[in-house]
Structure formats: C-alpha cells, structure tokens
Amino acid sequence: MLEADNHYNFAYLDEQTKRMIRRAILKAISIPGYQVPFASREMPMPYGWGTGGVQVTAACLVPKDIVKVIDQGADDTTNAVSIRQFFEKTAEVKTTEKTQEASLIQTRHRIPETSLSEGQILVYQVPIPEPLRFIEPRESETRKMHALKEYGLMHVKLYEDIAHHGHIATSYAYPVEVEGRYVMDPSPIPKFDNPKLSNCPALQLFGAGREQRIYALPPYCKVVSLDFEDHPFSQLRADQKCVLCGADESYLDEIIIDNAGSRAFICSDTDFCSSRQANGFAGAGLGEAVL
Amino acid sequence: MYVAVKGGEKAIANAHKWLAQERRGDPALKSISVNQIIQQMRLAVSRVMAEGSLYDPELAALAIKQASGDLIEAIFLIRAYRTTLNRFGKSLPIETEQMICKRRISATFKDIPGGQILGPTYDYTHRLLDFKLLAEDDEVETETETVDAPSVDMPHILELLNNEGLIQKEKTGCDNLGDITREPMELPADRALRLQVLARADEGFILGMGYSTQRGYGRNHAFVGELRNGIVVVEMEIAELGFAIEIGEIEVTECESINQFQGSKTEPAQFTRGYGLVLGQQERKCIAMSLVDRALRWRELGEEFTGAPAQDEEFVLYHCDNIQATGFVEHIKLPHYVDFQSELELLRKLRATAILNQEAAE
Numbered sequence: 001m002l003e004a005d006n007h008y009n010f011a012y013l014d015e016q017t018k019r020m021i022r023r024a025i026l027k028a029i030s031i032p033g034y035q036v037p038f039a040s041r042e043m044p045m046p047y048g049w050g051t052g053g054v055q056v057t058a059a060c061l062v063p064k065d066i067v068k069v070i071d072q073g074a075d076d077t078t079n080a081v082s083i084r085q086f087f088e089k090t091a092e093v094k095t096t097e098k099t100q101e102a103s104l105i106q107t108r109h110r111i112p113e114t115s116l117s118e119g120q121i122l123v124y125q126v127p128i129p130e131p132l133r134f135i136e137p138r139e140s141e142t143r144k145m146h147a148l149k150e151y152g153l154m155h156v157k158l159y160e161d162i163a164h165h166g167h168i169a170t171s172y173a174y175p176v177e178v179e180g181r182y183v184m185d186p187s188p189i190p191k192f193d194n195p196k197l198s199n200c201p202a203l204q205l206f207g208a209g210r211e212q213r214i215y216a217l218p219p220y221c222k223v224v225s226l227d228f229e230d231h232p233f234s235q236l237r238a239d240q241k242c243v244l245c246g247a248d249e250s251y252l253d254e255i256i257i258d259n260a261g262s263r264a265f266i267c268s269d270t271d272f273c274s275s276r277q278a279n280g281f282a283g284a285g286l287g288e289a290v291l
Numbered sequence: 292m293y294v295a296v297k298g299g300e301k302a303i304a305n306a307h308k309w310l311a312q313e314r315r316g317d318p319a320l321k322s323i324s325v326n327q328i329i330q331q332m333r334l335a336v337s338r339v340m341a342e343g344s345l346y347d348p349e350l351a352a353l354a355i356k357q358a359s360g361d362l363i364e365a366i367f368l369i370r371a372y373r374t375t376l377n378r379f380g381k382s383l384p385i386e387t388e389q390m391i392c393k394r395r396i397s398a399t400f401k402d403i404p405g406g407q408i409l410g411p412t413y414d415y416t417h418r419l420l421d422f423k424l425l426a427e428d429d430e431v432e433t434e435t436e437t438v439d440a441p442s443v444d445m446p447h448i449l450e451l452l453n454n455e456g457l458i459q460k461e462k463t464g465c466d467n468l469g470d471i472t473r474e475p476m477e478l479p480a481d482r483a484l485r486l487q488v489l490a491r492a493d494e495g496f497i498l499g500m501g502y503s504t505q506r507g508y509g510r511n512h513a514f515v516g517e518l519r520n521g522i523v524v525v526e527m528e529i530a531e532l533g534f535a536i537e538i539g540e541i542e543v544t545e546c547e548s549i550n551q552f553q554g555s556k557t558e559p560a561q562f563t564r565g566y567g568l569v570l571g572q573q574e575r576k577c578i579a580m581s582l583v584d585r586a587l588r589w590r591e592l593g594e595e596f597t598g599a600p601a602q603d604e605e606f607v608l609y610h611c612d613n614i615q616a617t618g619f620v621e622h623i624k625l626p627h628y629v630d631f632q633s634e635l636e637l638l639r640k641l642r643a644t645a646i647l648n649q650e651a652a653e
Binding site (some may be wrong): 008013014016039041046048049051073078085108110127137139167173188191212236252253254268 | 299300302303367370371373374375377472473474475476477478479605609614615617618619620621622625626627628629630632633634635636637640641644645
C-alpha cells in the first residue's frame with residue numbers, strides 16, 4: 001500500500017465534480033445504453049489511458065470499497081498497476097486481485113471470466129463511445145441517428161462485411177443493442193465477452209473521458225449483439241488450452257516464447273488463471289509451444 | 292529470448308527513478324531554478340500558461356522544469372492541477388483598450404493614434420546564432436532607449452473603422468457564457484465557446500489551420516488590423532461588496548484581423564473580423580487564432596461552406612486540444628493484447644475460409 005496523499009480530496013476529485021459525474025451516472029442508468037455528456041476533467045493521467053473510467057470510479061468510491069483494476073484481463077499490466085496505485089494513494093481504499101472480493105472493478109478491454117454478483121460495479125474505460133463513429137464521423141449527425149433510432153447504416157456495414165469476407169469482420173468493440181433501443185459500443189472488449197454484458201447481476205458503467213460521455217447497463221439489463229438470422233453472432237477464442245491452468249473455456253492471450261516464433265496460449269484473466277492453478281488445475285506448461 | 296511483459300509494479304517504480312535522474316541531468320551542473328525559467332524562458336512559460344489555461348508563471352515554470360522542457364507534458368501538468376481548483380466566479384471582461392502595451396502594431400495603417408510600438412520582438416532580428424551566448428556570463432545592455440512608458444490612449448484600430456460603418460459590428464455583452472472547463476462541449480458551439488477552445492488550443496494545430504486558410508482552404512483575405520501585447524487588469528465583482536475590485540494583472544496578446552467584404556443587394560459591403568486572444572506573449576498563436584476564428588464564422592456571415600478543414604467546427608474544435616490529442620495518440624503504446632488477439636483469430640478464420648474456397652475452385 002502506498003502512502004496516502006492528503007493534498008487532494010478523497011478519491012482525487014472535488015465533491016462538486018463528483019456530484020456532476022454522479023448525476024450523469026444516474027441519468028445513464030435510467031436510459032440504458034444512452035451516451036450522457038459530462039464535463040470530463042483533466043486527470044493526472046493522459047486522455048486515452050482510462051481517464052473516463054478513473055472519473056467514474058472516483059465518483060462511485062466510498063471508503064469501504066475494495067477495488068480491483070485490470071487491463072487486458074490482467075492485474076499486473078503497467079497501466080492497471082498505475083491506476084490501482086492512484087486509488088491507493090488518493091482514496092486509501094483496499095485493493096484486491098480477486099474478482100469475487102472486489103466491490104468495484106475497473107477494467108480495460110475485458111470482462112472477468114468469473115461471474116459477477118449483485119452489488120458489484122464494473123467500470124469500463126472507453127476510448128470511442130460512439131458505435132456509429134466510423135460510419136459517420138460527425139457527432140451532430142450520430143446524435144441525431146441515435147435519437148431517431150436510425151441504425152440502418154450499421155446493419156449495412158455488417159452486411160457489407162459478410163459480402164466481402166463471409167463473416168462480420170468485427171472482433172472487438174462489437175456493437176450491441178440495449179433493451180431494444182440504443183445501439184451501444186461495449187468498449188474494445190473481445191466479442192468473446194459480449195454475452196456476459198447481458199443479464200449481468202452487477203452494475204456496468206462506461207466512462208469515456210476524452211469524449212466526455214458516460215453510459216451504463218443497469219443490472220439484469222438485456223443486451224443483444226447485432227447480427228442477422230442467417231449469420232448469427234458467434235463468440236471467438238483461440239481453439240487452445242491455457243498452458244498454465246489448462247482452461248479451455250477462457251479467453252486466451254497468444255505469447256511468442258522463443259526466437260523461432262513458437263507460440264503458447266495463456267489465460268488473459270490472471271486472477272481466473274491463478275485461482276485455477278491454486279485449485280490444482282495445470283496446463284501443459286510453457287514448454288509446450290504450438291508451432 | 293522472450294521476456295514476459297507483465298509484472299509492471301517494479302518496472303514502473305524503476306522507470307520513475309531513472310526518469311528523475313534523466314530529468315536532473317549531470318549532477319555536477321547546477322540545477323536550473325524556476326525563477327531562471329520564468330525570466331529566461333518566458334515565451335515557453337507563456338505557452339504553458341495559455342494552453343494550460345492557468346495564469347501562473349511560477350507553476351508554469353515549475354511544470355517546464357518537471358517535464359524536462361517538454362511543453363505539452365508541462366501543459367498537461369498544469370491542466371491536471373487547474374482542474375482541482377475551485378471556481379469562485381467570473382471576472383468582468385478585461386478591457387484590452389486599457390492595456391499597458393509593451394508592443395502594439397497595425398499592419399493596415401502607417402500611423403495610428405497612440406502610435407506603433409515595436410516592443411520586444413524577434414521579428415526583425417537576423418536569425419544568426421549568437422555564439423556569444425555560449426559563454427557562461429550572458430550580460431546585456433540594461434539601458435534601452437524607450438519613449439516614456441506610453442500612457443497615451445490607444446484606441447482599438449478596428450473601432451476607428453467602425454465609426455464609418457466600414458466594418459461589421461460585434462455583439463457586446465456576455466450573458467450566459469458557457470465554460471468549456473466545466474460543461475461538456477455541445478455542438479454547434481457559439482462563438483464565445485469556440486474562442487475559449489481556440490485560446491487554449493495547441494499552437495501548432497492552430498498555426499497549421501490558420502496557414503491553410505491563407506493557402507486557399509477557406510480563404511478569408513486577412514490583414515492584421517491590430518496586434519497588441521501587454522498588461523491588463525482583471526476585475527471581479529464581489530457579491531458582498533456590491534462593486535468590482537481589481538484582483539490582479541495578466542499579460543495577454545490580442546489580434547484583431549480585418550477580412551474580406553461582406554454585403555448583399557440590401558446591405559452595403561463591409562469588412563469582417565477575426566479575433567485572437569491568448570495569455571502571455573504569443574503572437575504566432577494569436578494571429579493564427581484570428582484567422583481560424585474568422586474561417587469558422589462562415590455561417591454567421593452568410594458565406595458558403597467550401598469543405599475547408601478550418602471552416603469545419605467539429606473538425607477544428609474536436610482536434611485542436613493537444614492534451615486530448617497527445618493522450619489518445621500515445622495510448623496506442625499501451626497493451627492491446629486482447630483486441631489484437633481477437634483480430635488474429637478473426638484473420639485466421641477469414642483466411643481459412645478463403646483458402647478452402649480457393650481449393651474448392653481449383
């Protein structure tokens with residue numbers, strides 16, 4: 001645990017700012033999937049490095065919270081370490097690497113493998129909150145399209161993918177429809193994680209700092225990945241087992257283990273993987289590379 | 292041999308230590324003082340204050356020192372600090388007409404009431420390296436021959452044209468001013484908001500945008516009607532007192548450009564205006580800002596949108612902030628294993644299907 005810095009308010013942000021963010025969060029929860037503009041502040045880490053998530057977390061934190069921070073599923077990646085230290089320093093909250101123990105989990109690019117439970121909050125860091133952005137670059141237009149529920153262009157884009165490639169060529173940040181109304185960007189999680197968005201007992205909050213947007217999925221809200229009847233949505237993962245814990249259902253990271261380019265696969269969720277190992281599961285070992 | 296990239300905690304701590312050493316440089320040399328930076332790097336201090344949108348030379352100099360002279364990093368430090376400060380209220384509009392000018396020039400009139408004051412400028416220096424500055428002692432003549440501190444009236448030049456009706460009148464008053472640091476930007480933005488954004492926008496971006504208008508992308512034929520730099524007082528109305536008191540002085544640079552005519556069958560032709568105002572002495576940014584401001588006014592002035600980037604409000608306002616830009620551009624060096632992995636799997640799948648189809652065709 002780092003030494004606390006008492007020059008700043010609890011969890012860094014001043015109370016006025018927290019109130020402004022909480023209002024945006026409440027509005028977001030009331031209109032699932034709708035992007036609520038909020039007056040994002042400069043944070044002491046760069047835009048694009050999780051400032052939206054950090055602000056949402058800061059606005060939600062209370063002293064008894066237990067915080068977990070993951071990036072790419074892992075607790076020990078550099079940016080996750082940096083953000084966890086930030087809250088240790090400014091909020092003096094307890095931190096954990098255990099998914100079940102955490103009351104608030106801030107994540108970049110993954111949903112934990114372990115199912116979440118009621119009362120937990122999952123905060124996503126979002127780079128580009130607008131699912132229509134790469135179809136229509138203008139914010140003034142995309143807001144109109146959402147207001148009118150005009151999502152035809154999105155379906156055309158997905159159709160064109162199928163026409164060109166035979167599949168929908170989006171593997172992460174795969175668009176979803178929330179409660180039959182708003183099309184939403186689930187942040188750049190692999191589409192493998194998409195099914196976990198729906199009917200989730202935890203509250204899911206999404207913060208985009210640079211783009212000044214917050215959106216939310218209340219617990220048990222219905223989230224459907226966009227697809228076509230004849231091209232249904234499918235999950236995608238490497239057809240391998242984790243070499244460390246042997247899991248064959250988790251999302252895997254591919255690592256290159258020698259100069260010949262031999263590859264091995266390990267769980268991207270470090271907590272999931274180490275818990276399995278602690279429970280006696282074992283994989284083939286790092287030596288077992290796939291060539 | 293492959294070394295795992297995970298395991299960041301120790302690596303971060305060590306990287307910070309190394310950075311601190313690099314920042315300090317050779318310990319045999321004296322550390323540069325914040326006062327030296329304020330005094331001898333004053334244009335860098337200006338830029339950090341302007342784009343950090345916080346008028347405090349000492350903190351700006353500290354940020355420059357801490358950032359090893361990386362100005363965008365310094366601006367970032369200032370922004371992150373300023374956002375934690377309380378907002379007490381708003382000042383009265385500063386009266387730039389009352390500016391105590393260090394420098395004041397007009398490119399449109401040879402002789403102007405109050406006079407042209409060249410002031411401290413690099414404009415007419417020859418850009419020859421001054422090798423004398425390599426020497427440790429850097430003495431300059433302390434006596435400068437100046438006319439008495441100008442206490443004469445220095446009216447805004449564009450107002451003189453206004454008397455004849457030759458130039459478009461600006462709206463006055465500032466009710467319900469927005470604040471881009473406290474509310475999310477929503478588009479279309481009014482001019483006051485646009486100017487707020489431009490005033491703290493990246494100098495390089497605004498320079499490029501302004502330059503593009505001169506090269507035909509949203510051309511608006513600008514003259515520098517007046518460029519002035521100096522000290523203005525800041526006043527604020529204190530509710531308990533019921534009147535305004537002076538709370539400090541700031542240095543600003545102001546540019547008013549005179550641009551091509553507007554007019555119609557019913558309205559006689561008039562010059563139009565662009566405006567730039569920046570904290571500190573920052574003429575390059577200020578002139579460019581007036582060009583971009585003018586280009587963004589196409590709708591209000593009944594011009595055509597030609598598709599030029601400088602006319603495009605969303606394009607300019609969403610991309611001109613260097614703290615937003617640098618964060619997002621540089622974030623791609625963060626781990627993206629997960630998204631990349633899903634792309635790898637997708638690509639393998641697409642290729643497998645295509646190869647199967649190919650084989651079937653053969």
